[in-house]
Amino acid sequence: MNTTNVMDLIDPSETKKLFARRDAIKAGVTAGLAMGSLPMVLAAMAKTAGAQGTNPTVNDVLNFALKLEYLESEFYNIGTGLQTFPAEYLGPNGVFATGGPPKAVFDQIAKHENSHVALLKSALGAAAVAKPNFDFTGGKGAKDANGKYNGPFATVFTNKDIFLALSQAFEDTGVRAYKGGAQFLISNIPVLETALQIHAVEARHASKVRRIRAEKGWISGRTNTLPPAAQGVYGPGNPASTYPAEDNTTQAGVNVTALAAISGTVTAATASESFDEPLDVATVLAIAGLFII
Amino acid sequence: MEREQILTQAVGRLQSEGSRREFMRLAGLLGGALALSACGKDNNPTSPVNKNVTLNFAMPLDVLKYAFALEALEADFYTKVVGNGSFSTAFSSAAERTILTDIRDHEVAHREFFKAALLANGATVPSLSTKYPSSVNFADRTSVLTTAKTFEDLGVSAYNGAARYLVSNTTLLTVAGKVVSVEARHTSAIRDLLAPDTKAFADLSDITSLGASEANGLDGKASPTAVLAAAQPFINETITATGL
Numbered sequence: 001m002n003t004t005n006v007m008d009l010i011d012p013s014e015t016k017k018l019f020a021r022r023d024a025i026k027a028g029v030t031a032g033l034a035m036g037s038l039p040m041v042l043a044a045m046a047k048t049a050g051a052q053g054t055n056p057t058v059n060d061v062l063n064f065a066l067k068l069e070y071l072e073s074e075f076y077n078i079g080t081g082l083q084t085f086p087a088e089y090l091g092p093n094g095v096f097a098t099g100g101p102p103k104a105v106f107d108q109i110a111k112h113e114n115s116h117v118a119l120l121k122s123a124l125g126a127a128a129v130a131k132p133n134f135d136f137t138g139g140k141g142a143k144d145a146n147g148k149y150n151g152p153f154a155t156v157f158t159n160k161d162i163f164l165a166l167s168q169a170f171e172d173t174g175v176r177a178y179k180g181g182a183q184f185l186i187s188n189i190p191v192l193e194t195a196l197q198i199h200a201v202e203a204r205h206a207s208k209v210r211r212i213r214a215e216k217g218w219i220s221g222r223t224n225t226l227p228p229a230a231q232g233v234y235g236p237g238n239p240a241s242t243y244p245a246e247d248n249t250t251q252a253g254v255n256v257t258a259l260a261a262i263s264g265t266v267t268a269a270t271a272s273e274s275f276d277e278p279l280d281v282a283t284v285l286a287i288a289g290l291f292i293i
Numbered sequence: 294m295e296r297e298q299i300l301t302q303a304v305g306r307l308q309s310e311g312s313r314r315e316f317m318r319l320a321g322l323l324g325g326a327l328a329l330s331a332c333g334k335d336n337n338p339t340s341p342v343n344k345n346v347t348l349n350f351a352m353p354l355d356v357l358k359y360a361f362a363l364e365a366l367e368a369d370f371y372t373k374v375v376g377n378g379s380f381s382t383a384f385s386s387a388a389e390r391t392i393l394t395d396i397r398d399h400e401v402a403h404r405e406f407f408k409a410a411l412l413a414n415g416a417t418v419p420s421l422s423t424k425y426p427s428s429v430n431f432a433d434r435t436s437v438l439t440t441a442k443t444f445e446d447l448g449v450s451a452y453n454g455a456a457r458y459l460v461s462n463t464t465l466l467t468v469a470g471k472v473v474s475v476e477a478r479h480t481s482a483i484r485d486l487l488a489p490d491t492k493a494f495a496d497l498s499d500i501t502s503l504g505a506s507e508a509n510g511l512d513g514k515a516s517p518t519a520v521l522a523a524a525q526p527f528i529n530e531t532i533t534a535t536g537l
Contacts (some may be wrong), residue, residue, distance in 0.1 A: 102490035112495065115510035168324035186460035193514055196453045197505070199470065200512035203477035204495040208485055216395065217473060217482040223428045252410060252468050262372065266402045273395065274402040275471040276478075 056281060058188050061181040063129045064281050065195065066120040068177055069129045071288055072170050073117050076110035078136070079163055089137070090155060095163045098217045100286050101212050106167075109205050116198055123191070133293040135165065138229065141293035152229060164213050169230040171206035172219065173279070173287050175199060176233075180243060180278035203276070218273040221247040229290065237283040344530050346419045350458045350517060351536035353465055354416045359517060359534075360408035360469065362421055363451055365528055368404040369423045371397035374441075380430035389486060396441075396479050398416050401470055411466075422529045438487050443523075445480030449473055450503040450513030451520040477512065530533075 055062070077083035078105065079095045121128045135141045139151020139180045148154070156162045178199035185192040207217030215225055222234045222245055237243025244250075249257045249271035256271035266274075325376035346362070348355040354464040374380065375390075375397050384390045408418050430436040459466040481494040503513035515523075517534035525531065 104491050108492035108495055115508065116531050119509050119511075126303045146360055148333065166489055170319060179467070179474060182456070182470050183463040183467055186463065186466065189457045189460065192456055192460070194511065196456055196470065197511035198472070200449050200453060200477040201495060201497070201510055203474035203511070204481040207478035207481035208494040209483060211485065217392070218395065218399070251406060251471065252464055254406055254409045254413065256402060256406060259402060259409060261398065261401055263403075266398070266405070267531035269394075270398045270402055274399040274406075274475055275468075276474040277471065278467060 025241070026266065031081070032293040033174065056184050058185055058191055059124060059127050061184050061281075062124050062191070063127070064181060064284070065178065065198070066117065066124065066129055067132065067292075068170075068174055068284070068288060069113055069120060071134060071291060072174065073110065073113040074131075074134055075170060076106055076113055076168065078157060079167075080106050082110055082114075088135075088143065088147065088149050088209055089157050094158045095124055095160045097160070100160045101164060105208055105212070109167075109171075109209075112201055112205070116201075119194070119198075123194075134291050135293050136291055138290045152227075164209065165226050165230065166236075167209045168206065168213055168215070169226055169287075171202055171209055173233050173284060174202040175206055175276055176237075176279035177281075177284040178202060179276060180280050180284070182235065182278075188257045189221045216273070219246045219276060220269050222271045230287075232283070232287050237278070237280040242278075243280045244277050246277050248275070248277055252274050305407065319347045344420065346530055347423070348517070348532065349536040350455075350534060353459060353462045354411065354414060355536070356458045357407055357411055357414075357416070357465070358419050358454055359455060359532075360452070360472070361404065361411060362419055362528070362532060363409055363448055363520070363524065364400055364403040364472075365421055366423060366524060367448060368397070368400040370425075370444060370527075371400055373425075373431055374437050377431040383432050383434045383437065384396050389477050392482055392486070393437075393441075396482075397476060399479070403475075417531075419531075420530070423527055424529050426526055435487070438483055441483045442480060442487065444467055445476055445483055446503060446513060447515070447520060448476040449480060450500070450515035451507070451517070452476065453512065453514040454504070454516050454520065 012213060013098060014197055045214045074083070075219060078089070079093070081093065081096075085091055086095050095101070096106070134142070135149045135151060136156045137149040137151030139149050139154070144150040144154075149266075153162050153166060156166060178195055182199070183194060184194060211217050213225060224231075224234055226233060234246040236245040240286050247268070249255065249268055256274065257268055259266045261267070261270065346358070348359050350359070371393060375394050377383070380393075384393065411418050425431075428436070429440050452469050456466060456469060456493055459469060480520065484496070485491075485494040487493060496507065497510070497512060498507040500513050501507075501518075503515045505511060505513040517537060521532050521534055
């Protein structure tokens with residue numbers, strides 16, 4: 001089996017620092033430590049040590065999440081009619097016209113995204129960022145002669161296919177964003193857990209929207225039916241070694257395609273589908289930024 | 294050796310019948326020392342006498358064993374679903390068969406991944422075997438999907454509840470995050486097969502017992518103790534969580 005010890009994932013210089021930080025290891029852990037678990041624990045400490053100083057704060061991550069939730073909630077509130085249809089968009093709203101997607105699904109998604117906005121604003125209090133102005137046509141607020149946003153997705157609320165494609169892009173990006181943010185919330189376990197609970201709900205949404213669009217509920221490689229402008233949703237983040245593209249098949253140093261499957265070894269498609277990938281803040285904001293004025 | 298076999302049988306009977314009195318009667322025949330170890334006072338999971346497993350959540354490798362146990366259960370379940378002689382009649386839709394086969398392949402990959410990660414770090418892989426209550430009918434679509442929904446919701450809640458034991462290791466925390474969202478994708482699809490195109494795919498109101506909140510849009514988050522209690526009817530060996 002082609003596997004790598006988790007120890008190999010860390011910078012050797014970090015391991016050296018650890019021996020000066022031995023008191024940081026909880027006494028109980030040390031006392032109960034089997035020899036075999038030593039490399040893992042050391043790797044853990046190194047990761048934490050190396051993470052200090054340059055990372056986003058808990059509030060940074062929460063505000064980052066809030067921006068995404070603002071985006072999702074406004075998108076679904078317009079689409080489902082929870083909010084008055086804005087005059088800046090080409091209308092009338094035709095997303096749920098006869099033959100459209102099941103509205104009950106998107107009512108449920110809209111409800112959750114609004115709950116997430118409320119929850120994050122409540123957690124952040126006065127530190128909460130204000131809601132950005134969005135242009136879901138992707139045109140950064142540019143308007144045509146009739147005063148309508150006229151970006152590349154100008155028909156976002158009149159053409160259900162565009163609406164659904166953006167929905168998939170937002171949900172799958174949301175899953176990657178929360179996953180990437182979790183590592184910066186380890187100092188606050190209640191916040192970490194809440195973020196993970198939101199993360200899983202976004203994944204439920206993503207799976208259903210993908211299946212409505214006749215894709216698998218899980219992300220298989222980088223093949224998808226989204227428009228070219230949205231391909232970054234499944235691409236690598238920065239650095240790609242930490243935030244690989246969704247077709248990644250190596251996890252914690254383990255080559256998943258070398259592992260046993262029902263027949264032979266795990267295929268690249270299954271290896272990709274079985275693990276979702278995180279995305280860094282900057283890459284997520286670049287994707288979301290297409291829709292922020 | 295003979296004493297061990299007798300004791301193992303006694304432990305098995307205790308678990309299957311829930312009869313502590315019967316166990317104590319049999320254990321009494323074998324002498325006090327062995328009886329104590331079989332009562333679960335022995336925390337050594339590798340004891341040849343006691344096949345039961347104790348996981349210390351203060352140790353990240355034991356959290357990996359926990360993940361392995363849950364994935365092994367799911368993988369076994371879906372392997373039996375897809376391998377059942379009635380699979381194509383119980384699931385007449387090819388699209389549904391593809392979903393279940395995909396999920397089987399994912400759970401097998403998860404199981405093998407955690408096994409490989411444990412071995413790469415010099416840890417032992419728990420030896421576990423499954424059992425299914427008579428209510429689980431592998432030839433019946435509704436029974437299969439209802440059981441699958443239970444497993445997937447439990448899996449999501451288990452990972453979310455175990456994250457606090459991985460904050461010392463962001464590599465493992467992130468790996469757990471990579472797996473849990475796939476489990477959430479699974480439960481969304483399974484729930485949608487049971488109640489297509491309704492809010493069921495993400496109706497969190499029926500898993501409040503797993504820590505979910507529909508009002509706040511939060512998925513499940515359950516303690517290892519609660520998760521293991523829910524999984525225990527499907528696993529022969531008793532798994533106990535410590536260090537919580």
